[in-house]
Amino acid sequence: MTVHPEGWRKSSRSSKTSCVEVGRTSNGAAVRDTKDRSAGYFTATGQQWAAFIDAVKSNRFD
Known part of the structure; x- marks a missing residue:
């Protein structure tokens, strides 16, 4: 299955040396x-993305 992300936006937490962008997919x-x-991107399902965001908000990566 080919995924075509849309609506790429830069993370508000990105700095000049560490920048990431997030795009929407039909499933996450x-x-x-x-x-x-040009290096490409990785995808996550909606459930995986929600779990990741929850972990970030609860400081599990600090």
Whole structure:
């Protein structure tokens, strides 16, 4: 299945040296490196993306 992310936007947490963009997919989200877009992206289902966002908001990665 081919995924075509849309609506790419830069993370508000990105800095000049660490930038990521998030795009919508029909089933979740896609993430890519802003400085190397040609490297591609990875995707997550809506459930995976929600679990990731929950983990970030609850400081599980600090």
